[in-house]
Amino acid sequence: MPARLDRVAGLERVNDFVVKFANVNGSGSASANRLFARAILRMGVPATPRNIFPSNIQGLPTWYQVRVSEAGHLGCRGGADLMVAMNPQTWDKDVAEIVPGGYLFYDSTKPLPASKFRGDIVVIGVPLTAICNSTYTDPRQRQLFKNIIYLGALSALLDIDAQVIEQLIGEQFQGKDKLIAPNVHALHLGRDHALAHLQCPIGLRVRRSDAVGDRVFIDGNSAAALGSVYGGATVAAWYPITPSSSLAEAFERYCRRYRTDKTTGEKRYAIIQAEDELASIGMVIGAAWNGARAFTATSGPGISLMQEFIGLAYFAEIPAVIFDVQRGGPSTGMPTRTQQADVLCCAYASHGDTKHVLLFPQDPAECFEFGAAAFDLADRLQTPIFVMLDLDIGMNERLCPAFAWDDSRRLDRGKVMTQEELEQGAEFGRYLDVDADGIPFRTYPGTHGARGAFFTRGTSKDRFARYSEEGAAYIDNMQRLLRKFETAKLLAPRPVRTDATGPAPIGAIYYGSTSPAMDEAVALLAERGVALDLLRIRAFPFHPDVGAFVAEHEQIFVVEQNRDGQLRMLLTVEEEIDPKKLTRILHYDGTPITARFIAEAIAEQALASNIVPLRKAVP
Amino acid sequence: MTYLPKPAIRHPALPVNALGLTRRDYEGSVSTLCAGCGHDSISAAIVHAAFELDLPPHRIAKLSGIGCSSKTPTYFLGKSHGFNSVHGRMPSVATGASLANRDLIYLGVSGDGDTASIGLGQFAHAMRRNVRMVYIVENNGVYGLTKGQFSATSDKGAKSKRGVTNNDEAIDLVGTALGLGASFVARGFSGDKTQLVPLIKAALQHRGAAFIDCVSPCVAFNNHPGSTKSFDFVREHNEAVNHLDFITPRTEITADYAPGAVEVVVQHDGSLLRLRKLAADYDVHDRVAAMAWLQQRQSAGEIVTGLLYVEPETVDLHGHLNTVGVPLNGLAEPELCPGSEALDRLNAGLR
Ligand SMILES: Cc1ncc(C[n+]2csc(CCOP(=O)(O)OP(=O)(O)O)c2C)c(N)n1
Ligand code: SF4
Numbered sequence A: 001m002p003a004r005l006d007r008v009a010g011l012e013r014v015n016d017f018v019v020k021f022a023n024v025n026g027s028g029s030a031s032a033n034r035l036f037a038r039a040i041l042r043m044g045v046p047a048t049p050r051n052i053f054p055s056n057i058q059g060l061p062t063w064y065q066v067r068v069s070e071a072g073h074l075g076c077r078g079g080a081d082l083m084v085a086m087n088p089q090t091w092d093k094d095v096a097e098i099v100p101g102g103y104l105f106y107d108s109t110k111p112l113p114a115s116k117f118r119g120d121i122v123v124i125g126v127p128l129t130a131i132c133n134s135t136y137t138d139p140r141q142r143q144l145f146k147n148i149i150y151l152g153a154l155s156a157l158l159d160i161d162a163q164v165i166e167q168l169i170g171e172q173f174q175g176k177d178k179l180i181a182p183n184v185h186a187l188h189l190g191r192d193h194a195l196a197h198l199q200c201p202i203g204l205r206v207r208r209s210d211a212v213g214d215r216v217f218i219d220g221n222s223a224a225a226l227g228s229v230y231g232g233a234t235v236a237a238w239y240p241i242t243p244s245s246s247l248a249e250a251f252e253r254y255c256r257r258y259r260t261d262k263t264t265g266e267k268r269y270a271i272i273q274a275e276d277e278l279a280s281i282g283m284v285i286g287a288a289w290n291g292a293r294a295f296t297a298t299s300g301p302g303i304s305l306m307q308e309f310i311g312l313a314y315f316a317e318i319p320a321v322i323f324d325v326q327r328g329g330p331s332t333g334m335p336t337r338t339q340q341a342d343v344l345c346c347a348y349a350s351h352g353d354t355k356h357v358l359l360f361p362q363d364p365a366e367c368f369e370f371g372a373a374a375f376d377l378a379d380r381l382q383t384p385i386f387v388m389l390d391l392d393i394g395m396n397e398r399l400c401p402a403f404a405w406d407d408s409r410r411l412d413r414g415k416v417m418t419q420e421e422l423e424q425g426a427e428f429g430r431y432l433d434v435d436a437d438g439i440p441f442r443t444y445p446g447t448h449g450a451r452g453a454f455f456t457r458g459t460s461k462d463r464f465a466r467y468s469e470e471g472a473a474y475i476d477n478m479q480r481l482l483r484k485f486e487t488a489k490l491l492a493p494r495p496v497r498t499d500a501t502g503p504a505p506i507g508a509i510y511y512g513s514t515s516p517a518m519d520e521a522v523a524l525l526a527e528r529g530v531a532l533d534l535l536r537i538r539a540f541p542f543h544p545d546v547g548a549f550v551a552e553h554e555q556i557f558v559v560e561q562n563r564d565g566q567l568r569m570l571l572t573v574e575e576e577i578d579p580k581k582l583t584r585i586l587h588y589d590g591t592p593i594t595a596r597f598i599a600e601a602i603a604e605q606a607l608a609s610n611i612v613p614l615r616k617a618v619p
Numbered sequence B: 001m002t003y004l005p006k007p008a009i010r011h012p013a014l015p016v017n018a019l020g021l022t023r024r025d026y027e028g029s030v031s032t033l034c035a036g037c038g039h040d041s042i043s044a045a046i047v048h049a050a051f052e053l054d055l056p057p058h059r060i061a062k063l064s065g066i067g068c069s070s071k072t073p074t075y076f077l078g079k080s081h082g083f084n085s086v087h088g089r090m091p092s093v094a095t096g097a098s099l100a101n102r103d104l105i106y107l108g109v110s111g112d113g114d115t116a117s118i119g120l121g122q123f124a125h126a127m128r129r130n131v132r133m134v135y136i137v138e139n140n141g142v143y144g145l146t147k148g149q150f151s152a153t154s155d156k157g158a159k160s161k162r163g164v165t166n167n168d169e170a171i172d173l174v175g176t177a178l179g180l181g182a183s184f185v186a187r188g189f190s191g192d193k194t195q196l197v198p199l200i201k202a203a204l205q206h207r208g209a210a211f212i213d214c215v216s217p218c219v220a221f222n223n224h225p226g227s228t229k230s231f232d233f234v235r236e237h238n239e240a241v242n243h244l245d246f247i248t249p250r251t252e253i254t255a256d257y258a259p260g261a262v263e264v265v266v267q268h269d270g271s272l273l274r275l276r277k278l279a280a281d282y283d284v285h286d287r288v289a290a291m292a293w294l295q296q297r298q299s300a301g302e303i304v305t306g307l308l309y310v311e312p313e314t315v316d317l318h319g320h321l322n323t324v325g326v327p328l329n330g331l332a333e334p335e336l337c338p339g340s341e342a343l344d345r346l347n348a349g350l351r
């Protein structure tokens, strides 16, 4: 087997291709792969990595897929232009995934039969194991440096600036300086081998650009945790569950940095790893009842366990922030795959008539923004606020606008009656709708010696928090809760509308992590003559803009990542929209939705029902 | 600064405490429990203890789960905030509340169903975390509110009023609490106020989780002959290891007992517990011995009561977390929000 088969003319693409690394979980590949993505970003070219990992610590297959797109497409594209096939277990599947004319990079130490390859791809072999074995004796070093060696070879093949990678290695091992030189050495082992034995660069190339700007690169869970720090959260209670654990862990990391007294070591926060999700939400509710800003982070199974408490917080009107980093359901489902399948379960969580406020961030920037805003909303509305991330946004690093904070911004603690107000004789009725917005005043325990104390309960009560099962008192209270929900419509983040350049009779509604794929799909559809107005929903209950958008269009596609069209159901139920007007575009196999999928599905349905005036395709 | 409650107009003969408040100022609304229910006596003991300790009622927060026992916080300390949460989950709510404001006193009230059945997990974790709170289980060995089903503390072999036999092992909550590392463990009896009031006082001053298992007969469903949670049975088999007088630092210690029969325990805040030993060789600081003693006496059919274990210098959850000395719920923007400059620096590290 020659090191490179030159029979096939490989793809020629600059700053626009997908590289997929097929690795074995626990082999230490993550850090080398991440260096690869960051090096491209440092060269000014947008790159979006996605981890595809199993529910396993060591041994099972894992993939890291990097989409390089100078045009700025951050969504998942599908297919691989270059496969870095480092896992013999998944070889056949990985090789099959390479697009015709694409490239296969592999460890050529052991010869493989010709039947293991394809005739329509370019095969690039580097004897990685042989290089490692001749350089290192320690088996762990052989394993770890193999990753850096392939990174070095790829840098030569794709024309990535080695100095950029060296600089990143220096930054990564800052403080552990003695690790820098061996890593740089390994990088050059691979790079020098490629330069000496292979034709470099190949058809896929990275060229310096300035398409990244001052954007930052971070995962949504960290961004949401940072938003919680800025939003003034002091109490966090959580129970480990993929894909939400890294949110709580990031909160701890940021709190250690920003909320720990430098001299005394005292903490201006409290984090409890609870015994289960019932306890974590209970702690959040107890803390918030007592005037602290508190949150929990969980995923579907945790949300299921929290139901009873969520109903209590709704009915007793206690603020709570719940980050739901959604994964594939139902039950344990696909713990390491992405979905938007908890929408209904959160919107109507708990028994009885309940409705909750949901926020749908599209990227880490909004995870930060909504993360902070959720605490204001929870205090203002005195109710649970769900921030609906998913695995795709939560656990993958993504390029997004740099975080910004206005130092004049104040925490909105909502309607809290103070000691002074009570002393001056202000009337206090815990469930009294004084401002006709459905939001009553509350007091924190311990505020005043004689006034303002009340009994918080999950049972029915009158306006003065006295236990009452009188029908009239119950209805009065339930109606006020509805008024409060109306108020929420205008307080929650407003939907974002993006219209086609010309008039479009069809529209698409989408939310959360679907965003980058949707943006790209619009461009693909435009090429096919399909014009589409877009509405990105950022919160439930729906802002009046949503109803208006639907009314303005003949047909609406609702694009979601779940089986049942959960947001569509909410639209039909809450906005009383004729279901026939809302066509489902559903992607729910656990992988992130792609632009190609959306464009295909919409084009097929739009053209079939002939509702789109076919405009001349863009040449 | 705190506003102290202004005493209501009162009968001039009613005694007042150091805050100028009468016992009435510590009461709640009228109980709706069955006449003779043990739980009402515990409410009265709580009123008594808080009054005598001169505690400002609004500095206490009452928390409970669901059950007849969990309803009682409405019947005492009417000027305190109260939280009737969900069945079996009072401990987590109390834990969160305590994290938010370390300056209030947290008084949790639960039942044996609420704690030993549905809430066993949360009870266990509140004990092992040493959340600073008083945790009283009003233990009647039965589900009162849902009309007489067995709870996890019903005796094995016990017959319900309806004639059904309980075949499951009973959970002994004091033994469980000791095993979980609780820093204050006591057992009282709702029918013995002279023993119970000092126990509650000591618990209110304890700087960690203070657990009191209080046998509290249910006159409607579990007070029949043969029930170990009946008034008669407890009176006959009550074996107190000690009698406790809670003494504030202001009170003088008068040695009117035989030497060796009284032990004075100095609490963290300087207040004193005077223990009149009834079982001469019982040591309230020896967890292992306490567990052994309990096992022995209980197998002999006795109900061991009194202060069973205490760790006066205990470190509570806040101590372990090393949280700031002031309540977290009082921190404002400057202490919480790192600001735009910090964010700019952070952004720079993310490129
Ligand atoms: C989740 C849930 N399940 C069941 C109930 C019904 N329930 C109310 S009180 C109770 C038992 C209470 O027993 P215990 O804690 O011993 O209190 P007691 O009434 O005996 O004082 C039950 C099962 C409930 N409120 N919530
Ligand atoms: S049912 Fe039992 S526990 Fe409930 S109030 Fe009556 S006596 Fe008390």
Ligand SMILES: [Mg+2]
Pocket: B067, B111, B112, B113, B138, B139, B140, B141, B142, B143, B144, B151
């Ligand atoms: Mg009971």
